[in-house]
Amino acid sequence: MTTSIAENLLNIKQSLPTKITLVAVSKTKPLDKLQHAYDAGQRVFGENKVQELREKEPAMPKDVQWHMIGHMQSNKVKYIADYIDLIHGVESIKLLKEINKQALKHRRVIKVLLQFHIANETTKFGLQINEAMEILTSTEFQKLKNVQVAGVMGMASNTENKEQVLKEFQSLKSIFSTLKTTQFPSEDYFKEISMGMSGDYKIAIEAGSTMIRVGSSIFGKRNYV
Numbered sequence: 001m002t003t004s005i006a007e008n009l010l011n012i013k014q015s016l017p018t019k020i021t022l023v024a025v026s027k028t029k030p031l032d033k034l035q036h037a038y039d040a041g042q043r044v045f046g047e048n049k050v051q052e053l054r055e056k057e058p059a060m061p062k063d064v065q066w067h068m069i070g071h072m073q074s075n076k077v078k079y080i081a082d083y084i085d086l087i088h089g090v091e092s093i094k095l096l097k098e099i100n101k102q103a104l105k106h107r108r109v110i111k112v113l114l115q116f117h118i119a120n121e122t123t124k125f126g127l128q129i130n131e132a133m134e135i136l137t138s139t140e141f142q143k144l145k146n147v148q149v150a151g152v153m154g155m156a157s158n159t160e161n162k163e164q165v166l167k168e169f170q171s172l173k174s175i176f177s178t179l180k181t182t183q184f185p186s187e188d189y190f191k192e193i194s195m196g197m198s199g200d201y202k203i204a205i206e207a208g209s210t211m212i213r214v215g216s217s218i219f220g221k222r223n224y225v
């Protein structure tokens, strides 16, 4: 017997410390599944393609908070700038500038997370800490008033080795702490550590995650990424 989306959500939520934000990753899933999750009380949804966001956002209730969790291309920011709540995968000053420009057009401040390369795999995107420091201390960045860096994001290696995964998540937590102390000491909005997916969110929480991105454990397996 398979469990329903509502049951899956309940099970996950009951196992979470209260302060953790659960992002329901609904990529590739049809609207009726998102609506089931919404009806069960879920409000934060994550998508990884701008095209899919453009189709789903108008069809869902207005109080949904949409998170862009995939690789973001600068030329597509304009399509989501009027409603996007948080963009997880930011890794360049060019993208930050474009987000700022589009946010300004809509008189908004858009929250973003800097993505770090923590995995032992070359395929995963992300910055190194020195690159992030370079961005954050640049005069270009300091001029951006409509983009707010709310924290960090990362993906661990896709491995059964739990110690390896824990180590990688701990490295992101440590990057967060360094940036917090050196760049955002009194900025309360810099507080998020987005790490953990269906297969590893419990380890991520152990390492200090504040936001987990869970797809298949809620909506069932996907046929493609």
Ligand SMILES: *Cc1c(COP(=O)(O)O)cnc(C)c1O
Pocket (backbone or CB within 6 Å): 025, 027, 048, 069, 070, 155, 196, 197, 198, 199, 213, 214, 215, 216, 217
């Ligand atoms: C797809 C995806 C997830 C969710 O993956 P699951 O294993 O289905 O929980 C989380 N984060 C990112 C960046 C993703 O692309």
